Amino acid sequence: MSMQFNKHPYHLVDMSPWPITGSISAMMLTSGLVKWFHQFNINLLALGLVATMLTMIQWWRDVVRESTFQGSHTMIAVKGLKWGMILFIVSEVLFFFSFFWAFFHSSLAPSMEIGMNWPPNGIQAFNPFQIPLLNTVILLSSGATVTWAHHSLMESNFSQAMYSLFITILLGFYFTLLQAFEYLEAAFTISDSVFGTTFFVATGFHGLHVIIGTSFLFVCFMRLINCHFSSSHHLGFEAAAWYWHFVDVVWLFLYVFIYWWGG
DSSP states (O other): OOGGGOSSSSOOOOOOSHHHHHHHHHHHHHHHHHHHHHHOOOHHHHHHHHHHHHHHHHHHHHHHHHHHTSOOOOHHHHHHHHHHHHHHHHHHHHHHHHHHHHHHHHHSSOOGGGTTOSSOTTOOOOOTTSHHHHHHHHHHHHHHHHHHHHHHHHTTOHHHHHHHHHHHHHHHHHHHHHHHHHHHTOSSOTTSHHHHHHHHHHHHHHHHHHHHHHHHHHHHHHHHHTTOOOSSOOHHHHHHHHHHHHHHHHHHHIIIIIIIIOO
16 A cells, blocks of 8 residues: 555554465475474475565565665554564563573573583583683674664765674674584584573574674665665664673673673
8 A cells, every 4th residue: 555545643554465374484484394303304494585585585575675765664564563573672682581591591501411501511512712712702792883884874985884883794704604613613512401492492492592683784775775774764773782782791691601601
């Protein structure tokens, strides 16, 4: 529905196939995971991944069109979208809270099955002052560069915004490469007692969030190149910056408690 026919400042979206295709894709994805775990067959999982990615790309393409070209995102609509992003980040905080709960439950009172020690007997934990410390510096630096990009955008300095955002994306990609190298060099696996399970689940999901955040920032970078943002209308970038700061904060907790204190 184009804005010239609206008698109110709210955005009523057009009929869209993406909610139903997203639901079907998510069902294929979860069913494919079960099939992979039990039958070692990834066909349904691969189909679910492709369908989910296609749905996400086309759904977000429509949202970009509504905000950039159709003028559907009024101030009231933007306010609602901001609250939606805030509540999403709150749900992500609770998501990681469950992993920290599991970690502290196991580490503060180690059971007899793991030798009443933490880390358990036979586990060689990572040195927190090697790759984990470097990754901490990388993410903190990326938090500074994404803030630089945000302030440059608010001041209509688009060249500096693109430059600083590009640095942020490179730092996020570098973090992912270092974490992959760390996993390859690990002396334990996800099946090595509760230590391996809590370590790889917590840091692995954080790594997934870094990949998602880097992709989010890359889309914003492409939109910035195509002049989709202005100093007063850049909610997509603002949401990406909030998400990236959330990823930074979670990593600080992971580094302090799991790498340094827990290791």
